[in-house]
Amino acid sequence: xxxxxxxxxxxxxxxxxxxxxxxxxxxxxxxxxxxxxxxxxxxxxxxxxxxxxxxxxxxxxxxxxxxxxxxxxxxxxxxxxxxxxxxxxxxxxxxxxxxxxxxxxxxxxxxxxxxxxxxxxxxxxxxxxxxxxxxxxxxxxxxxxxxxxxxxxxxxxxxxxxxxxxxxxxxxxxxxxxxxxxxxxxxxxxxxxxxxxxxxxxxxxxxxxxxxxxxxxxxxxxxxxxxxxxxxxxxxxxxxxxxxxxxxxxxxxxxxxxxxxxxxxxxxxxxxxxxxxxxxxxxxxxx
Amino acid sequence: xxxxxxxxxxxxxxxxxxxxxxxxxxxxxxxxxxxxxxxxxxxxxxxxxxxxxxxxxxxxxxxxxxxxxxxxxxxxxxxxxxxxxxxxxxxxxxxxxxxxxxxxxxxxxxxxxxxxxxxxxxxxxxxxxxxxxxxxxxxxxxxxxxxxxxxxxxxxxxxxxxxxxxxxxxxxxxxxxxxxxxxxxxxxxxxxxxxxxxxxxxxxxxxxxxxxxxxxxxxxxxxxxxxxxxxxxxxxxxxxxxxxxxxxxxxxxxxxxxxxxxxxxxxxxxxxxxxxxxxxxxxxxxxxxxxxxxxxxxxxxxxxxxxxxxxxxxxxxxxxxxxxxxxxx
Numbered sequence: 001x002x003x004x005x006x007x008x009x010x011x012x013x014x015x016x017x018x019x020x021x022x023x024x025x026x027x028x029x030x031x032x033x034x035x036x037x038x039x040x041x042x043x044x045x046x047x048x049x050x051x052x053x054x055x056x057x058x059x060x061x062x063x064x065x066x067x068x069x070x071x072x073x074x075x076x077x078x079x080x081x082x083x084x085x086x087x088x089x090x091x092x093x094x095x096x097x098x099x100x101x102x103x104x105x106x107x108x109x110x111x112x113x114x115x116x117x118x119x120x121x122x123x124x125x126x127x128x129x130x131x132x133x134x135x136x137x138x139x140x141x142x143x144x145x146x147x148x149x150x151x152x153x154x155x156x157x158x159x160x161x162x163x164x165x166x167x168x169x170x171x172x173x174x175x176x177x178x179x180x181x182x183x184x185x186x187x188x189x190x191x192x193x194x195x196x197x198x199x200x201x202x203x204x205x206x207x208x209x210x211x212x213x214x215x216x217x218x219x220x221x222x223x224x225x226x227x228x229x230x231x232x233x234x235x236x237x238x239x240x241x242x243x244x245x246x247x248x249x250x251x252x253x254x255x256x257x258x259x260x261x262x263x264x265x266x267x268x269x270x271x272x273x274x275x276x277x278x279x280x281x282x283x284x285x286x287x
Numbered sequence: 288x289x290x291x292x293x294x295x296x297x298x299x300x301x302x303x304x305x306x307x308x309x310x311x312x313x314x315x316x317x318x319x320x321x322x323x324x325x326x327x328x329x330x331x332x333x334x335x336x337x338x339x340x341x342x343x344x345x346x347x348x349x350x351x352x353x354x355x356x357x358x359x360x361x362x363x364x365x366x367x368x369x370x371x372x373x374x375x376x377x378x379x380x381x382x383x384x385x386x387x388x389x390x391x392x393x394x395x396x397x398x399x400x401x402x403x404x405x406x407x408x409x410x411x412x413x414x415x416x417x418x419x420x421x422x423x424x425x426x427x428x429x430x431x432x433x434x435x436x437x438x439x440x441x442x443x444x445x446x447x448x449x450x451x452x453x454x455x456x457x458x459x460x461x462x463x464x465x466x467x468x469x470x471x472x473x474x475x476x477x478x479x480x481x482x483x484x485x486x487x488x489x490x491x492x493x494x495x496x497x498x499x500x501x502x503x504x505x506x507x508x509x510x511x512x513x514x515x516x517x518x519x520x521x522x523x524x525x526x527x528x529x530x531x532x533x534x535x536x537x538x539x540x541x542x543x544x545x546x547x548x549x550x551x552x553x554x555x556x557x558x559x560x561x562x563x564x565x566x567x568x569x570x571x572x573x574x575x576x577x578x579x580x581x582x583x584x585x586x587x588x589x590x591x592x593x594x595x596x597x598x599x600x601x602x603x604x605x606x607x608x609x610x611x612x613x614x615x616x
Contacts, residue, residue: 041308066576098350099342
């Protein structure tokens with residue numbers, strides 16, 4: 001394709017091609033601190049291509065596809081090209097990654113142990129991970145936690161952190177504007193702005209660690225903690241995994257090991273401060 | 288042209304040793320787009336490969352193995368559903384290759400379960416499958432009527448629990464197509480492949496694959512279909528194949544499939560002008576996995592409709608579909 005870039009995030013390498021320059025330039029800028037993988041053999045190909053020939057030039061419209069694609073994926077406008085590229089990479093991981101059990105979860109590490117947070121979009125898992133990453137934890141990822149199939153470690157997948165709506169201001173207030181990408185207004189999920197992870201996050205993106213606590217956070221409710229049983233955690237994580245079925249027995253074994261070895265709680269929180277207080281308490285009790 | 292690179296490596300796996308990173312990216316993208324990545328993985332086994340390629344191919348093989356396992360389980364379930372009405376389960380295409388343990392099944396992605404039953408048994412088969420948990424994918428009166436009147440299969444059904452599709456055929460080409468294969472002969476000469484599962488005879492497997500590729504459809508996935516044919520041809524005697532193809536009215540298609548398989552995957556061979564046009568369509572894929580030669584691809588799309596229907600019927604069909612909001616891709 002006319003413009004392209006190869007990125008490595010955690011264990012996965014992506015070759016991203018685009019009919020337009022802008023999305024590739026934005027990616028190159030925001031991923032400047034990641035390893036240079038120019039010319040590498042990629043695990044996945046991502047394509048940002050015009051929805052039809054006319055839409056390359058006139059009111060440009062991006063169709064996100066690649067090795068794996070969805071025929072009915074909603075087209076995106078060129079100003080949202082960076083988001084399209086991120087979604088393209090997520091799509092490849094979600095549909096094509098087989099080397100770990102993929103959990104739709106954020107993860108952070110401290111003292112060699114990992115806190116995994118899973119929940120629907122809007123649960124606050126990305127925001128919490130981003131903020132914890134500025135409070136002495138190592139950010140491992142805000143979208144996918146990779147569960148090792150043999151040993152049970154969590155491996156990082158630290159792409160840009162995708163922040164939505166009110167979370168943008170909250171995080172920017174903490175980290176400053178230099179580490180933030182362009183503000184993408186009025187996407188399908190509202191306003192979105194990406195956060196560039198700290199340099200040590202990228203430097204250590206090959207280092208996994210054993211999970212110590214699983215949380216199901218829910219933002220916007222009065223503070224509450226409820227222990228979650230192994231059965232419930234298992235069922236909810238099968239729903240939160242895009243490749244659980246594809247991995248077959250290996251996925252079942254890995255997930256069983258995870259839920260039987262890691263304590264789990266659901267936490268409701270009205271604010272970041274309330275969440276940090278609960279997390280600190282649960283972490284000290286559990287670890 | 289990366290489809291050409293894919294064909295070259297499938298024909299001669301040793302060529303993979305000398306590829307650079309850019310060629311590997313192109314080869315992998317084309318192989319994934321043509322759903323031949325796991326076949327490629329099997330082919331290059333034993334060849335010295337770059338470190339980063341190995342896990343990609345291992346993943347593909349694992350996916351194909353899972354699909355084969357799932358496909359055989361679906362066949363087992365369908366056989367159980369049809370046992371009470373005394374209809375034996377004849378499976379077609381990917382499931383058949385997996386059930387019979389054929390080279391064509393090695394690394395082949397398998398989508399839906401395709402089965403062949405006598406036309407006279409269709410109503411019982413339909414009822415038996417519905418009783419066992421299969422249901423219609425989508426209700427549309429026009430499509431339903433169209434399938435039942437003109438097609439060689441029932442509208443697709445899906446299993447309510449396992450989410451797997453089944454296509455119930457009573458012959459191998461639409462009733463509107465010009466060749467009229469002998470469906471009774473297909474069933475009469477089916478051969479057992481494991482417990483409760485039957486497949487077409489070796490000759491009929493080739494003929495079905497050739498009919499599917501060249502007498503029906505727009506050559507989407509044609510490289511994989513041709514790879515199937517290339518592998519299936521190893522199990523048949525050319526004279527017996529020709530005689531059988533004549534019986535089904537598909538001699539011309541089978542002969543063309545043999546020429547193309549030889550030219551692309553085998554030891555080469557002479558091609559007619561029409562063969563070359565088909566080959567150009569088959570190789571319309573670039574190193575990013577994109578379809579190229581848009582006009583040629585579209586021409587084959589139009590041809591697929593032409594093959595299926597006489598002109599007046601085609602006009603009526605397209606008009607109805609257009610009003611329903613359907614547009615060619």
